[in-house]
Amino acid sequence: MAISKKQSADLARQVFEYAPAPEAIDHVRIQPTYGLFIGGKMVEPHSKKRFPTINPATEKKLAEVSEADAVDVDRAVKSAARAFDSWSHLSPSRRARYLFRISRLIQERARELAVVETMDGGKPIKESRDVDIPLSAAHFFYYAGWADKLEWAFPNRKPRPLGVAGQVIPWNFPLLMLSWKIAPALAAGNTVVLKPAETTPLSAMLFAEICMQAELPPGVVNIVTGAGRTGSLVVEHPGVKKVAFTGSTEVGKLIQRALAGTGKKLTLELGGKAANIVFEDAPLDQAVEGIVNGIYFNQGHVCCAGSRLLVQESIAEPLMEKLKRRLGTLRLGDPLDKNTDIGAINSRAQLEKIQGLVESGVEEGAELYQPECKLPERGFWFPPTLFTNVSQSYRIAREEIFGPVLSVLTFRTPAEAVEKANNTPYGLSAGVWTDKGSRILWMAERLRAGVVWANTFNRFDPTSPFGGYKESGFGREGGIHGLAPYLDLN
Amino acid sequence: MATALSLTHLGSLMRGVRSVDEVGADERAASLAKRSIKKASKLWALDLAVRCMDLTTLEGSDTPGKVTALCAKAIRPKPGDATIPSVAAICVYPARVADAVAHLRGSNVHVASVATAFPSGQSFLSIKVAETVEAVSAGAHEIDMVIDRGAFLSGDYQRVYDEVVAVKEACGKTHLKVILETGELGTYDAVRRASILAMAAGADFIKTSTGKVQPAATLPVSLVMMEAIRDFVRETGRQVGFKAAGGIRTSKQAIAYLVLLYETLGSDWMTPELFRLGASTLLNDVLMQIDKERTGVYQSGDYFTID
Numbered sequence: 148m149a150i151s152k153k154q155s156a157d158l159a160r161q162v163f164e165y166a167p168a169p170e171a172i173d174h175v176r177i178q179p180t181y182g183l184f185i186g187g188k189m190v191e192p193h194s195k196k197r198f199p200t201i202n203p204a205t206e207k208k209l210a211e212v213s214e215a216d217a218v219d220v221d222r223a224v225k226s227a228a229r230a231f232d233s234w235s236h237l238s239p240s241r242r243a244r245y246l247f248r249i250s251r252l253i254q255e256r257a258r259e260l261a262v263v264e265t266m267d268g269g270k271p272i273k274e275s276r277d278v279d280i281p282l283s284a285a286h287f288f289y290y291a292g293w294a295d296k297l298e299w300a301f302p303n304r305k306p307r308p309l310g311v312a313g314q315v316i317p318w319n320f321p322l323l324m325l326s327w328k329i330a331p332a333l334a335a336g337n338t339v340v341l342k343p344a345e346t347t348p349l350s351a352m353l354f355a356e357i358c359m360q361a362e363l364p365p366g367v368v369n370i371v372t373g374a375g376r377t378g379s380l381v382v383e384h385p386g387v388k389k390v391a392f393t394g395s396t397e398v399g400k401l402i403q404r405a406l407a408g409t410g411k412k413l414t415l416e417l418g419g420k421a422a423n424i425v426f427e428d429a430p431l432d433q434a435v436e437g438i439v440n441g442i443y444f445n446q447g448h449v450c451c452a453g454s455r456l457l458v459q460e461s462i463a464e465p466l467m468e469k470l471k472r473r474l475g476t477l478r479l480g481d482p483l484d485k486n487t488d489i490g491a492i493n494s495r496a497q498l499e500k501i502q503g504l505v506e507s508g509v510e511e512g513a514e515l516y517q518p519e520c521k522l523p524e525r526g527f528w529f530p531p532t533l534f535t536n537v538s539q540s541y542r543i544a545r546e547e548i549f550g551p552v553l554s555v556l557t558f559r560t561p562a563e564a565v566e567k568a569n570n571t572p573y574g575l576s577a578g579v580w581t582d583k584g585s586r587i588l589w590m591a592e593r594l595r596a597g598v599v600w601a602n603t604f605n606r607f608d609p610t611s612p613f614g615g616y617k618e619s620g621f622g623r624e625g626g627i628h629g630l631a632p633y634l635d636l637n
Numbered sequence: 638m639a640t641a642l643s644l645t646h647l648g649s650l651m652r653g654v655r656s657v658d659e660v661g662a663d664e665r666a667a668s669l670a671k672r673s674i675k676k677a678s679k680l681w682a683l684d685l686a687v688r689c690m691d692l693t694t695l696e697g698s699d700t701p702g703k704v705t706a707l708c709a710k711a712i713r714p715k716p717g718d719a720t721i722p723s724v725a726a727i728c729v730y731p732a733r734v735a736d737a738v739a740h741l742r743g744s745n746v747h748v749a750s751v752a753t754a755f756p757s758g759q760s761f762l763s764i765k766v767a768e769t770v771e772a773v774s775a776g777a778h779e780i781d782m783v784i785d786r787g788a789f790l791s792g793d794y795q796r797v798y799d800e801v802v803a804v805k806e807a808c809g810k811t812h813l814k815v816i817l818e819t820g821e822l823g824t825y826d827a828v829r830r831a832s833i834l835a836m837a838a839g840a841d842f843i844k845t846s847t848g849k850v851q852p853a854a855t856l857p858v859s860l861v862m863m864e865a866i867r868d869f870v871r872e873t874g875r876q877v878g879f880k881a882a883g884g885i886r887t888s889k890q891a892i893a894y895l896v897l898l899y900e901t902l903g904s905d906w907m908t909p910e911l912f913r914l915g916a917s918t919l920l921n922d923v924l925m926q927i928d929k930e931r932t933g934v935y936q937s938g939d940y941f942t943i944d
Contacts (some may be wrong), residue, residue, distance in 0.1 A: 432657070433665070485672075
């Protein structure tokens, strides 16, 4: 059994390629077609139109979902309006009971929801299993607790629900964004019409089943599927009293324009171009993990992704070396494999957008680094990408890429770091890495961003408010702050 | 070499060693522990775990008979199954080295001896050196020394450094593993500092624990030590090995350490020359899991010898 060091290392390279460890999918039942969830049951769409939703990792069709037209949306809003009367007068502790029940059902069906989320959206199973689904359940659990305590949440005010909330959510965290929207709305006594993204409607369809299982009164939650057109029908419907949108800044602006003068309450959670700032005294190995988690988590399809890395010049070289080495250990591939770190890009359109912006980065003179990485033949994939030699004026440093692409810039002093970090139309999040507590506070005071993470990144909790500055939107979701937009506090 | 590296201001230099964020290190270790290692890669990892194992007995009740039995197990972990490799070494107290050497002659299994007033390290340098010299002359291939945690925690880095240098000198060509006893160091910052100190003083391996103190080896502590090795190699070009010891009893744990090693230091470290698992009760669980992977069924404990 004498093996030389060289032979043994060769053996390691050959064999310690982790064998496939796919999550089982035989426990999941995806129906061939889905209707719309209106008035407590699945109904056929008036439009008679359906469109396919595919698995972005294989490009195979998973199911066909309905495309809601104006009549469908009208039905959904009317159903929500009818339900509002009794739901808003239900004793708050009973409302809480429904929310607790939904939270429990999400936990009970967690495996199934995680698999569907991964198949429909392309994200690694370890992320849907460990992040999306547990956080979704946690949001319902958290807001269930507030349902009968609204008067304590807003002392000396008379919190009253608004009516029907129209909610439009994105494709990057389908079930989690649904939970961020529906849980506070219901806790506050509103009813909702929600439109999931057209590329990721399936977990919302499972959620409709959960509402039925929970025996939620008909019409309290309505889910209409479709593309942008359906979304605009929802937000512009006169029966809707409150609009909540998470998505691109471009669409957010259109919505705000459309709602001007209607008296509807609006919250927008839009794009970002967050700075992740690493000082020379930072714990480097953990900073590298934070950088990776900041931009490669969920293939960079995260509005608060740390897409701009600001490194203090004195440590730029060792940090880049560590980061490049770490990029080489990221495992890209089958999102259902439990060892996959980077899954599939959500859609062909998004892949093309990422490719376009990366090309612009190369053309403008930035230096591209991608680890050796085999991309599967079918499906939409993009390797983890790093740009150095980036200047503030390049498109890759200014525009939201929404993909696994990191732009690295350097700074010399804390003041310069703040200046560069704030030099963007966005302001959703920021990260600060330093061993010095006072500097964390100094930075947090000056960074114009809704969330500032210290020595961590992309950490979420239902109790913590989340939202933007400037073109990243307004209004907060999560925590007590997340209740206010769903209440009339006057 | 020893005096050339001796520095008057070692203390302030050590305090300048880069810090570790505890929350981040714990998270990283926990995420790697979730890797799912199956089938061929599991079998390969289990085989490597056997090849990298330091089969250990460190009891007051150790006798020549006990050591004889352990040696037999070390050479042929599963009698009648030649596909199971020998372990890397057996690890005993200095007084048992001669017994072990006699029984292992002709095999590839090394004899490792703990030394330097194991496990506390609270003795005189002359005695530590003498113990090392005795163990080496009795035929030990490897010495597992402990650092003086009292000196380290009181900030007397120079003393810790000098002791490692002196023991290394006493070892001559014998391989030196330096035990940090991380369970007594309190913080990951201190673990990192002690790792760098031991490597700078000439350690061939750094090792987590004696197994006599709780907590013994943990994944995050191992991660911090491996990252220190990575940085040390980058600065000096000298490869230093890593040994996890204490509390590793199951195949699942052993595989988690191999994953951590693979993703932190890479394939080059996946060899008994740069990685060891110190354990007294791990081997049979690994053998049982190998059987399970090969045959699909679990055998009862009676099918595995209990030496």
